[in-house]
Amino acid sequence: MSSEVLVSKPQYDRAVVPGLLDEGAPRELEAAQPSSGLVTAGFRSAKYTPAEWFSSYRSLLQQAGADHLSAQTIQQESRILCEDTETTTVHNQTNGTRLLGERLQDIHRWKSELQEHINRLVADTEALQAMKMRLEKALDATETPYAIATDNLTCRSRRLGPDLVLDCVEEELLKEVDLIKSVQALLKRTMAQVATQIKLNREAKQTLEFDWSDKYEAYTLDNQCGRYNNKSTDTQHHAVSTSMLEQISNIPSWVNFTQDNINKALREEKATHNLRELAEQVLLDTTKDLRVQCYNVDQAFLQRCAEQMDAKIQLEMKLKQTLEQIGAQERNIVALQKAIQDKDAPQRVAESRLYHRSLRPNMELCRDEPQLSLEREVKQIGATLESLQQQLSDARRSLSQLEESRMALEKDIMCKGHSLFIEREKCMTQRKLYPTISTLSGY
Structure with missing residues (x-):
């Protein structure tokens, strides 16, 4: 079996971290030193150079420092954001409660x-x-x-x-x-x-x-x-209720x-x-x-x-x-x-x-006074009877x-x-x- 190691050597981009080496570090030659021979070829293929070693751990130090600074910034921004959102949330909830009371x-x-x-x-x-x-x-x-x-x-x-x-x-x-x-x-x-x-x-x-x-x-x-608060146990999420309803009336x-x-x-x-x-x-x-x-x-x-x-x-x-x-x-x-x-x-x-007097004979039949009186009497009685x-x-x-x-x-x-x-x-x-x-x- 061949003694050659088939693991490739990690590559570092030296241009990314310029000035990583300070003046006290040994300078590497542009080209690798010639091998002593074929006998040591298997031992050289898996190893880094000192420059790569220095570059690797200094790169880790620099990356950790950058991450630290970024984490501190995010932590400060998060603290400010939490405080702001808390204030806004409390203000909005208080304002909502007040508006509900007015309503x-x-x-x-x-x-x-x-x-x-x-x-x-x-x-x-x-x-x-x-x-x-x-x-x-x-x-x-x-x-x-x-x-x-x-x-x-x-x-x-x-x-x-x-x-x-x-x-x-x-x-x-x-x-x-x-x-x-x-x-x-x-x-x-x-x-x-x-x-x-x-x-x-x-x-x-x-x-x-x-x-x-x-x-x-x-x-x-x-x-x-209006009675709901942050400690209420009967509240739950209603995602649909946040959207404006259609055909809703205004004030x-x-x-x-x-x-x-x-x-x-x-x-x-x-x-x-x-x-x-x-x-x-x-x-x-x-x-x-x-x-x-x-x-x-x-x-x-x-x-x-x-x-x-x-x-x-x-x-x-x-x-x-x-x-x-x-x-x-x-x-x-x-x-x-x-x-x-x-x-x-x-x-x-x-x-x-x-x-009877009319029976008197001859010259005795005279119209004497009795005769006239009797005639008047008869006429008078007749007239009286007629009148009556x-x-x-x-x-x-x-x-x-x-x-x-x-x-x-x-x-x-x-x-x-x-x-x-x-x-x-x-x-x-x-x-x-x-x-x-x-x-x-x-x-």
């Missing part, structure tokens, strides 16, 4: 304002519901006066004869019916407006509740975030969104206030109008009843007088008949005398007219009594059931 105050302020308007809308809605119930009760209450007025008209249509007249009571009752119909239509329109406003209030309240719920959840999350849009919701609630609150005042005024006006018309109808009834009572009294007095006249006329007829009968005997006597017959005929005709007047008076008195019964017993008794002011106002 919590803003959310709490808006949430409190939302809650206030929600409570107002709830109160307004309850007030509108109460107003709607009042309107419904008032509408139901108008059915009673409507039934009374129509029944009064129906009852008065059963008046008899000349009493079936379009008088002031009839006109006032027709006005009352028209007024009640218009009041009912107005109450129905007001109820529809109230129902619509209740729906709008509930929609606005729902919008505010959604916003309040979102802010409550955001407040809870931000409050939890102006966030404020404008809540402010728009509040402005809508304010509009509905103002509309509710105006509608409540309008409904209250409608109830007040309709109640006043109905009661005024009821008073007018009652006064017309009283006036009409007084007129009918006066007419009935006058008719009864005239009937009494007529009955007295009928009695007197009947007695007069009897007297006339007796007077006519009483003239029968004198007439017979006078006519008998004339007849004419008077009797006039008396009988008068009696017939008195009887007709009596029947007409009795019929008219009966009509007046029937009308008074309708007015007082039927109509005015029913009108006592007219609703009160509180009932017509919906209470």
Whole structure:
């Protein structure tokens, strides 16, 4: 086996470390000294020269020194960087905690304002519901006066004869019916407006509740975030959360969104206030109008009843007088008949005398004074009888007219009594059931 060593000698770049050798070191020749011979060739191939030895350990010393200086620089920079990053991190965390606290105050302020308007809308809605119930009760209450007025008209249509007249009571009752119909239509329109406003209030309240719920959840999350610190055990890494989310709102849009919701609630609150005042005024006006018309109808009834009572009294007095006249006329007829009968005997006597004297013979048939007297007597009795017959005929005709007047008076008195019964017993008794002011106002 050959004794030649096959390990190559390390190469050093002497140009990299110039001046490594100082003046005391032995100078190496540019070329290697010739070998003693082939016998030492295997021992020379794996060895360094003294210059290479000096170059090697001085290079290590220089590299270690450079590494030391670099390490010191890095250590100083690291210490400064750690201090700076610690300060920045603490400052950023403190600032983040402060901003979270301010954000919590803003959310709490808006949430409190939302809650206030929600409570107002709830109160307004309850007030509108109460107003709607009042309107419904008032509408139901108008059915009673409507039934009374129509029944009064129906009852008065059963008046008899000349009493079936379009008088002031009839006109006032027709006005009352028209007024009640218009009041009912107005109450129905007001109820529809109230129902619509209740729906709008509930929609606005729902919008505010959604916003309040979102802010409550955001407040809870931000409050939890504000409680996190470096010693919290429930924190973990969320790499995705550091990126800005798409479609995220900004502060102006966030404020404008809540402010728009509040402005809508304010509009509905103002509309509710105006509608409540309008409904209250409608109830007040309709109640006043109905009661005024009821008073007018009652006064017309009283006036009409007084007129009918006066007419009935006058008719009864005239009937009494007529009955007295009928009695007197009947007695007069009897007297006339007796007077006519009483003239029968004198007439017979006078006519008998004339007849017998007309039998006188020859020259004795003379127009003497007895004859003339008898003729005058017969003519006078005839004229008297004719006058008495004419008077009797006039008396009988008068009696017939008195009887007709009596029947007409009795019929008219009966009509007046029937009308008074309708007015007082039927109509005015029913009108006592007219609703009160509180009932017509919906209470």
